[in-house]
Amino acid sequence: MPLAHARLKDGAAQSAGRGLAFQPPSRDRLPMSMLLQLQRLAGNRAVADLIGTPPRASVQRVTLGWQGADDDSWNKGAETITAEGKKGAPGDEGVLRIPVGGIAAGQAGSVKGEEGGDSDPNIHQPKDWKPSKPGEKYRVAVSSVTGESVGSKDGGQAIVIVPQGLARGPVDVLFHLHGHTIGYRQAKHGKGKPAPPRDILYDRIEQQLLAASKAGWPMIGILPQGAFFSQFGPGGQLGVNVDAYVNDVFGLGLKELGGTTPGRVTLSGWSGAGLGITQMVAGSKAKAAGEKIPGGATGSLLPTSDFEGLFLFDAIYGNYKKPPGPKNWLGPVWDLLQQRLEHDLSQLLADPSKQEPYLSDKGFRFRGIYTERGGCKENYEHLRDPLLEGWFGTAAVKALPPTVQQSWRANYQVQPSGKGVVHNVMIGKQGGADQENLLKAIEMLPKPAAAHAAGAAHGRAAPAGASAPTHNGSPDELLVASAVALGRAGKGSARPAGGTLLHQEDVRTALTNRSKNAAVAEQFLKAQTMVAAVPEGAGRIAAAQQQAAGLVRLIELQFILDPSRSALDLLPPDRAKHWRDFAWEKGDYPGNEGPHQDEAGAMAREMTTVRAERRPNSEPTAVLLKKDATPERWQYIDEHAVAVPGEPGKRLYEEAGESFAKMREAAKADGVKIHIAESRYTDYRPHAIAEAMAKKRKQRIAQAAFSSHSLGLAADLQMSAGKQKFLETTTTPMQNVADMRSAPAHKWMMLRGEAYGWYPYGNEPWHWEYNPPGLPERFFNAA
Numbered sequence: 170m171p172l173a174h175a176r177l178k179d180g181a182a183q184s185a186g187r188g189l190a191f192q193p194p195s196r197d198r199l200p201m202s203m204l205l206q207l208q209r210l211a212g213n214r215a216v217a218d219l220i221g222t223p224p225r226a227s228v229q230r231v232t233l234g235w236q237g238a239d240d241d242s243w244n245k246g247a248e249t250i251t252a253e254g255k256k257g258a259p260g261d262e263g264v265l266r267i268p269v270g271g272i273a274a275g276q277a278g279s280v281k282g283e284e285g286g287d288s289d290p291n292i293h294q295p296k297d298w299k300p301s302k303p304g305e306k307y308r309v310a311v312s313s314v315t316g317e318s319v320g321s322k323d324g325g326q327a328i329v330i331v332p333q334g335l336a337r338g339p340v341d342v343l344f345h346l347h348g349h350t351i352g353y354r355q356a357k358h359g360k361g362k363p364a365p366p367r368d369i370l371y372d373r374i375e376q377q378l379l380a381a382s383k384a385g386w387p388m389i390g391i392l393p394q395g396a397f398f399s400q401f402g403p404g405g406q407l408g409v410n411v412d413a414y415v416n417d418v419f420g421l422g423l424k425e426l427g428g429t430t431p432g433r434v435t436l437s438g439w440s441g442a443g444l445g446i447t448q449m450v451a452g453s454k455a456k457a458a459g460e461k462i463p464g465g466a467t468g469s470l471l472p473t474s475d476f477e478g479l480f481l482f483d484a485i486y487g488n489y490k491k492p493p494g495p496k497n498w499l500g501p502v503w504d505l506l507q508q509r510l511e512h513d514l515s516q517l518l519a520d521p522s523k524q525e526p527y528l529s530d531k532g533f534r535f536r537g538i539y540t541e542r543g544g545c546k547e548n549y550e551h552l553r554d555p556l557l558e559g560w561f562g563t564a565a566v567k568a569l570p571p572t573v574q575q576s577w578r579a580n581y582q583v584q585p586s587g588k589g590v591v592h593n594v595m596i597g598k599q600g601g602a603d604q605e606n607l608l609k610a611i612e613m614l615p616k617p618a619a620a621h622a623a624g625a626a627h628g629r630a631a632p633a634g635a636s637a638p639t640h641n642g643s644p645d646e647l648l649v650a651s652a653v654a655l656g657r658a659g660k661g662s663a664r665p666a667g668g669t670l671l672h673q674e675d676v677r678t679a680l681t682n683r684s685k686n687a688a689v690a691e692q693f694l695k696a697q698t699m700v701a702a703v704p705e706g707a708g709r710i711a712a713a714q715q716q717a718a719g720l721v722r723l724i725e726l727q728f729i730l731d732p733s734r735s736a737l738d739l740l741p742p743d744r745a746k747h748w749r750d751f752a753w754e755k756g757d758y759p760g761n762e763g764p765h766q767d768e769a770g771a772m773a774r775e776m777t778t779v780r781a782e783r784r785p786n787s788e789p790t791a792v793l794l795k796k797d798a799t800p801e802r803w804q805y806i807d808e809h810a811v812a813v814p815g816e817p818g819k820r821l822y823e824e825a826g827e828s829f830a831k832m833r834e835a836a837k838a839d840g841v842k843i844h845i846a847e848s849r850y851t852d853y854r855p856h857a858i859a860e861a862m863a864k865k866r867k868q869r870i871a872q873a874a875f876s877s878h879s880l881g882l883a884a885d886l887q888m889s890a891g892k893q894k895f896l897e898t899t900t901t902p903m904q905n906v907a908d909m910r911s912a913p914a915h916k917w918m919m920l921r922g923e924a925y926g927w928y929p930y931g932n933e934p935w936h937w938e939y940n941p942p943g944l945p946e947r948f949f950n951a952a
């Protein structure tokens with residue numbers, strides 16, 4: 170995408186230019202398809218940088234204040250919150266706390282019959298309360314504790330926290346989910362002023378975002394209000410679609426967010442919020458696999474392109490020994506972390522010269538915080554050791570420079586909450602520098618580039634995904650180069666030793682598009698890891714060549730199994746297109762007297778330039794010529810035509826049959842069925858019968874009476890496979906013959922049959938002949 174790239178650079182240059190106001194290119198000049206492509210390649214931030222932010226309407230559309238909020242509620246309107254957690258006077262240092270509603274991706278309205286228990290500090294279980302049946306928990310109506318509802322009439326409600334002096338452009342977002350409590354709703358109170366809601370009182374999120382902003386991590390907080398048991402999404406879903414939720418908040422028209430766009434997102438959750446996060450993991454996994462997302466259009470999804478970090482405060486419940494799911498929250502969390510670790514590894518291997526900058530600026534961040542008595546300790550400790558310890562102890566990681574290993578490890582931390590810091594206050598208890606757990610987690614995040622605040626394009630704006638940066642000798646480049654070298658270069662060139670009949674461009678395309686092909690992507694990552702484990706030099710090149718062979722085998726197999734690919738594609742692209750598009754008539758087979766029988770012959774000859782014939786019944790590779798065929802020789806042939814192992818009723822020259830059985834098993838391992846077609850004489854055809862048949866059918870082809878089938882050296886293979894159906898072993902209609910070039914059995918034989926001594930007959934895609942070098946010399950000397 171050179172155009173978009175150029176514009177990005179233009180934008181950066183303009184905005185960095187002294188005294189020049191940033192003039193974003195008009196949206197009209199960029200087609201949506203290009204924006205979407207750029208978004209895919211470079212992320213939301215690049216798109217935001219590119220198109221700039223449209224001027225916000227001066228009239229706010231946002232619903233300020235929460236539904237049901239009393240006049241003295243902290244949720245009645247926006248307030249400045251100071252470092253002490255108090256309402257500030259105009260001009261005081263602090264962050265803005267803005268209660269908003271109308272978020273489509275959140276839970277709307279009030280929840281009928283909403284109940285809660287004493288996991289919320291505003292609810293006290295009476296000492297004399299006893300369950301009336303086993304397992305019953307103490308419950309009260311949430312409406313008895315707070316007069317505020319979960320959502321507004323038109324959508325979800327949230328607290329948005331905005332630091333003062335926020336720079337324009339993309340801003341980082343902390344997206345935090347509460348546990349099994351009334352959330353940020355104002356608790357009912359007696360006389361006097363109400364106590365602040367839990368985000369200020371217990372979690373101290375405002376205070377810590379203020380500190381973070383002053384320390385160089387300016388970010389906004391989005392705190393969705395959920396129902397008591399951490400239900401945040403529409404329809405009572407536990408999780409939310411984070412991207413949609415964040416976009417909704419930025420779309421509310423808050424003047425405090427004027428000129429900003431969503432930047433990197435860190436997902437955070439406390440206690441019961443962890444289950445919703447596991448549902449987001451499941452949703453994103455389903456989406457990536459092209460499966461239905463649980464919850465449908467409003468289903469729970471993790472942040473996507475700018476997902477920066479995950480903070481989990483006592484939010485991994487269940488038992489890690491159980492199957493992943495509601496009874497084991499660690500399973501999905503570890504799934505997600507492994508994905509991020511694997512992504513990190515692929516980025517580290519893609520450019521060894523930029524490993525440290527990658528880890529400091531872009532690598533994923535995880536912080537798990539657990540309390541000693543909070544019920545998650547065992548899961549967190551299992552996550553730390555053996556899971557994370559195990560990952561950082563693998564050979565692939567150990568092959569990285571020690572400083573890189575250290576930096577990487579520092580991005581994934583599991584820590585106890587600190588001395589005396591109990592579950593309810595674990596996010597923000599103020600007990601000194603070592604007990605501000607959210608702030609400590611934020612300080613693990615990459616700092617926004619300083620240049621960004623000054624208006625220059627953010628470091629992430631470069632469309633890095635378009636072509637992964639590589640340099641000479643990187644495992645990535647070595648692998649691609651080695652694999653491409655195994656393909657055929659240019660028109661009609663031969664297969665390189667140990668290589669493939671696929672074109673070099675086919676191999677290159679498959680590897681560069683591997684993000685769309687899970688099997689290739691996975692094998693590539695494995696290969697990359699193996700190559701990277703070998704020190705640079707001759708050893709690494711050898712390792713790359715070895716790994717490349719495996720990758721090429723996989724690409725070959727995908728070609729074989731793909732019904733849309735034809736062996737005609739092994740011709741030069743213009744010829745492949747010519748024959749694929751050719752409109753055949755029924756009798757267009759050589760000798761069948763159709764109007765294009767010459768063209769049919771020409772196509773067959775072109776195919777024999779891809780893989781040459783080695784015919785056993787004609788010069789220069791003959792096992793037997795007609796002029797040398799004596800009755801004694803026919804008798805010898807008949808005596809040596811024996812049963813083919815695994816092909817009931819079929820006979821071939823013994824060596825040919827043994828080779829056929831081996832070949833059939835190899836193809837089977839590849840998922841391809843190689844099988845002698847079910848009709849008479851698709852294998853050995855005794856000479857006398859062949860002669861009689863030829864006379865009867867007045868065959869025009871001179872060799873028909875002297876066929877390789879009469880030598881026991883030919884097999885007609887079944888071409889139909891699965892949904893691909895063909896008329897078998899027939900020369901009419903010609904379109905059927907041409908279409909057989911896409912049969913897996915034909916393609917497998919073309920690409921892999923030679924290793925077993927089998928060669929094609931250009932005219933007939935189903936007819937294969939056994940005649941490896943040396944056979945003519947030894948044929949009549951068999952035991």
Ligand SMILES: [Zn+2]
Pocket residue numbers: 851878883884885936937
């Ligand atoms: Zn045949």
